[in-house]
Amino acid sequence: MKTEELLRSRRTINSFKPEKPPEKLIRKAIDLARWAPNHHLTEPWRFYLLGSETSQAIIELNTEITRQKKGHTAAEKKLKKWSEIPGWLVVTVVKSDDPLQQQEDYAACCCAIHNLSLFLWDQGVGVKWTTGEVTRDPAFYDLIWADPEIETVVGLLWYGYPKEIPNSQRKPIEEIMIRLP
Numbered sequence: 001m002k003t004e005e006l007l008r009s010r011r012t013i014n015s016f017k018p019e020k021p022p023e024k025l026i027r028k029a030i031d032l033a034r035w036a037p038n039h040h041l042t043e044p045w046r047f048y049l050l051g052s053e054t055s056q057a058i059i060e061l062n063t064e065i066t067r068q069k070k071g072h073t074a075a076e077k078k079l080k081k082w083s084e085i086p087g088w089l090v091v092t093v094v095k096s097d098d099p100l101q102q103q104e105d106y107a108a109c110c111c112a113i114h115n116l117s118l119f120l121w122d123q124g125v126g127v128k129w130t131t132g133e134v135t136r137d138p139a140f141y142d143l144i145w146a147d148p149e150i151e152t153v154v155g156l157l158w159y160g161y162p163k164e165i166p167n168s169q170r171k172p173i174e175e176i177m178i179r180l181p
């Protein structure tokens with residue numbers, strides 16, 4: 001894809017075909033992700049590629065959270081939807097004692113995630129970046145073997161071949177572009 005088409009066409013994917021993209025491709029996406037801009041080159045990102053045991057445990061945790069908050073029917077619906085997701089990745093940022101570095105490291109991780117998403121999109125693989133409640137639960141950190149004192153979850157990324165590609169809109173550019181003399 002040409003760059004412009006790639007940037008315009010990439011969408012957050014909510015439903016995936018069952019087939020899991022090859023790990024080799026995800027490894028390449030991670031390799032390219034880390035070429036994102038990163039002030040002071042701290043390389044603050046960590047990429048956790050989840051196996052089925054871990055993703056299953058996260059699905060169960062999320063089902064339980066949903067059951068407590070929204071009841072049995074909502075929980076069962078989530079369980080079914082999440083069980084259909086083929087690929088699971090978590091990106092974290094290593095914490096910094098310096099608040100400015102912490103902010104810039106988070107920004108760099110967001111750039112890295114977008115690098116990864118755009119590369120995968122060009123390869124026919126869709127991604128959904130989620131920051132739902134489950135990703136802030138202490139049990140989530142336990143499940144991915146991460147210490148919340150040391151790292152913060154930037155996103156839970158689902159990936160796979162898209163079943164459907166949703167539409168998305170943006171405001172007219174005049175609303176967001178400010179021309180100065």
Ligand SMILES: Cc1cc2nc3c(=O)[nH]c(=O)nc-3n(C[C@H](O)[C@H](O)[C@H](O)COP(=O)(O)O)c2cc1C
Nearest residue numbers: 010011012013128129130131132154155166167168
């Ligand atoms: C930091 C971040 C967190 C997000 N978290 C969620 C989420 O928890 N649930 C969700 O449905 N989408 C989430 N998204 C995806 C956005 O909803 C999505 O990017 C937006 O609707 C625009 O759609 P597009 O990516 O197809 O352009 C998140 C995106 C970002 C950048």
